[in-house]
Amino acid sequence: MLQMSTAARIEPAELARVQQIVAGISRSFEAKVVGQSRLRETLLISLLTGGHVLLESVPGLAKTTAAQTIADSVSAAFHRIQCTPDLLPSDIVGTQIYDAAQGTFVTQLGPVHANIVLLDEINRSSAKTQSAMLEAMQERQTTIGGQNYSLPSPFLVLATQNPIEQEGTYRLPEAQMDRFMLKDVLDYPSPVEEVEMVRRIDAGVFSAEATPTAVAGLDDVRMIQRTVRNVYLDPALVHYIVGLVYVTRHAEKYIDPALACLIEFGASPRASIAFTQAARALAVLQGRDHVIPEDVKSLAARVLRHRIILGFEAVAENIPVETVIDAIVGSVQTP
Template identity: 75%
Template sequence: MAAADRSLSAVAGAYDAKVVGQQRLRETLLVALLTGGHVLLESVPGLAKTTAATTLAAAVNGTFRRIQCTPDLLPSDIVGTQIYDAAKAAFVTQLGPVHANVVLLDEINRSSAKTQSAMLEAMQERQTTIGGTEYPLPEPFLVLATQNPIEQEGTYQLPEAQMDRFMLKDVLDYPTPVEESEMLRRIDAGVYDLDRTDPPVVELHDVQAVQATARQVYLDRTIGEYIVGLVYVTRNAAQYIDPQLARYIEFGASPRASIAFAQAARAVALLDRRDHVLPEDVKSLAHRVLRHRLILGFEAVAQGVPVETIIDAVVAAVRTP
């Protein structure tokens, strides 16, 4: 536990040295790193998503790749392909940028459905298949996908099956005036200069050790039942929450939500230097675990009902153990 705390403190310190504010994003990334889950980030441009991803990869001495999603992006541009080597008179495999420890899929909803589906095997199976041969992805492996909520022209909605494979979805806010002033100060100080390289604070084997520690965090049976209860209410909302809100839900969360709650709650407890999960850990994750798993009907979208309002009603409907 002490070794895990040192490693997490070092990574958190490296994050704070580069990224101003965005403390919830820091927790989200650390939870994903500890659990091996993937994160969907939604925000307007310029809120440090790329900086946070590159900082995390550098802090753990991992490889980082950024994939700018565009409508003409092909699956082979992500997973890799076979090319003909005339000197050897044979085809050789060239692995794609997804073969990295931290992969940033920038504006994932700008890629076509076929290209988006190419990420499913990588995210779920931790491997790619090229020319009939399976290639395992490095460990740890973390996908950070971003969406721009403002400009929707020329975008493709993510399939529900792929949305469900993201453990967490976080929505980033603008920095405060104080944080934005600090950002300008750091720019003047050269913190973000391209020729500046910061040494890693931990190694990849340290991350894998901390992941093993996170899996050992105690989750009581009553907490597990609380998690299942939350997810169950999303599927049977009319029986538990205000009917006006319940009718906005077309489909509730899948069992992957319960799994995500359990894994992420263990990580949150470890980040808080505890060896056991509290109900508050689960509650703190409710928005991030459920906001992309609740499928709302057209009426909710037309009336501008935030999905977070419905999630809050679900949480309030389930008794806290």
């Protein structure tokens, strides 16, 4: 039994206000996007923590619509960048343009200077462009002509990968993927959801005039992020989180050797940090001011799937990383 602190970390009125805003964002999402409840949860966790998300799916599963809807719901600046092999770092962060009339160089900021940035098919951009984008994600600033330009707050990146096309792509290095707080893998909608999607298109739900009304502002988002940081996380749960990450590095001692031998590299300490941040946000989404073990377990795949590196044997035997993650979660005692 966890020993919860008797001191109130979050005022009930503050939690109620956060719940009201989050509920409004969820309604806007559901009005535009059919199904995709886990995508909604992942994007809300990203918004509540300021963490970046990597989304993997085939085209046409409403990733752009979902990101645009979240941005419209909180009056956030939204930019979508279509990644291609010829995309340059300056196309993302910005550049200096010579103004002949003034005889000086003028800085033109790139599309990364927005609150929510969608990097569509990030693996299609070159390694140099990926590096520039990921540096902006980490440092929260860009450098143009020797001058630093801070990125707006809040700032979060949603990057997508198309797993079915490999031609003309540049695989993200493992160290760079680690900078994404979560990785979610989306599946096709059910037949019922697809029928509803077609009905909404016919009804004009996705027309340009059907922009959702903002239910909050950027000040509200910053307030929610401060609230999330105050969610109570019991020390026993911190040890549980660190234990899960530790097992990824020493799996041969804890899980079936046939699965443990598939792991080439385990997760870094960034995984522990991502667990604590995302679990606090998930607790708030469920109306609680404290984290429970189920929050951590439900996030395990999203936190670890891009941080555990499997060898070629896993590909040859068609063993997904989620199978290894399930074994790891099952090997650590729940507090």
